[in-house]
Amino acid sequence: MNAISRQRHADTATLPVGSDSSGTPFSLTxxxxxxxxxxxxxxxxxxxxxxxxxxxxxxxxxxxxxRFAVSDGLTMRPQYDGMVHCMKSIWQLEGIRGLYQGVTPNIWGAGASWGLYFLFYNAIKAYTQESRQTELSAVEHLVSAAEAGILTLCLTNPVWVTKTRLVLQYNADPSSKQYKGMLDALVKIYRHEGIPGLYRGFVPGLVGTSHAALQFMTYEGLKRDCNKYKKMPSEALLTPLEYIAMAAISKIFAVAATYPYQVVRARLQDQHNSYNGIADVIMRTWRNEGFEGFYKGMVPNLVRVIPACCITFLVYENVSRLLLGQYQ
Structure with missing residues (x-):
């Protein structure tokens, strides 16, 4: 492409994808x-x-x-009276190692998911904001977060399937466990179930992108309103306590709105039961457990995700500004 063509390419970048003023398919690139x-x-x-x-x-x-999310009455599953009893039972049976079953894929999955999510989200947000003087609307934040979530899920779903399988191994004897670790689980799932096995729960996971989209929309709105109240730029650095409060509020709102999809997804990925798709999970859960069945495990989930979200966002906001040279 010569210099004149490159200039025309740049000048027409904002035209509809697939054509410039003369009909040349430059715009996609x-x-x-x-x-x-x-x-x-x-x-x-x-x-x-x-x-x-x-x-x-x-x-x-x-x-x-x-473990609570997949608790559907099967006799082979351990029975727990609550969070504390569950943790005590696992500790007595398997020790600290039992409480950290599935931690390797969880670290890989959470690290990769949050890293890719923030990478895609900020790139999409900046691309949308390009050449505009006005701030993004709540709907634009929602759409940017949803697009970032879909891209991230496409890359990380096999890791989440692996994590679910590992944390649902109930036997304390390592020699009798179906999976020996993350790599072993990935290989066995692929060997016995193929690509579809690695992407079990993908459709409810797509629904779950609405969770992150709602969370980021709320979080961005709270940050903007806080800085507006303090008469500071919308992207100004806030205090750690402010980031923690906003992350917690946005997470509670998102969990309350979208938790049932996590139950459906976990049950589809569970190796101890067999469902014929999402509709089968929903009908059997409703028939056997009622409305409460879709919110099993929500309390331990909130106890976990609220501090996890606060830690993640606080670390992200400070580390990203430090790396980007914006820390003041």
Whole structure:
């Protein structure tokens, strides 16, 4: 492409995808180049740091949440009277190692998910904001977060399937467990179930992108309103307590609105029961357990995700600004 063509390419980058003023299909490549110009790997590193730290601290609560989410009355499952009883039972049976079953894929999954999510979200947000003086609306934040969530899920779903399978191994004897670790689980799932096995729960996971979209829309709105109240720029650095409060509020709102999809997804990924798709999970859960069945494990989930979210967002906001040279 010569200099004149490159200039025309740049000048027509905002035209509809697939054509410029003379009908030449330049715009798709131009739009991709503009998008990638907004990709900052500092956001990936910062999101990964937040996800890994929060997961290492709070994984036992995630394990408890998943065990309650799949608790559908099967006699082979351990029976727990509550969160404390569940954790005590696992501790007595398997020790600290039992409470950290599935931690490896959880660290990989949480680190990769948060890192990729913040990478995609900030790039999409900056691309949408490009050449505009006005701030993004709540709906635009919602759409940006949903798009970032879909991209992230496509890359990380096999890791979440692996994590679910590992935390649902109830036998204390390592030699009798179906999976020996993350890699072994990935290989066995692929060997016996193929690609569809690695993408079990993908459709409810897509529904779950609404969870993150609602959370980010709320979080961004709270940050903007707080800075407006303080008469500061919308992206000004806030105090740690303010970030924690906003992360907690946005997470509670998102969980309350979308939790049932997590139950459906966990049950589809569970190796101890067999469902014929999402509709079968929903009908059997409703028939056997009623409305409450869709909210099993929500309390341990909230106990886990609220501090996890606060840690992740606090680490992300500070590490990203430090890496991007915006820390003042």
């Amino acid at each position: 131009a739009n991709l180049l503009r998008f990638f110009s907004h990709v900052h790997y500092e956001n990936l590193a910062a999101g990964l740091s937040g996800g890994v730290i929060s997961t290492m601290v709070l994984h036992p609560l995630d394990l408890v949440k998943i």
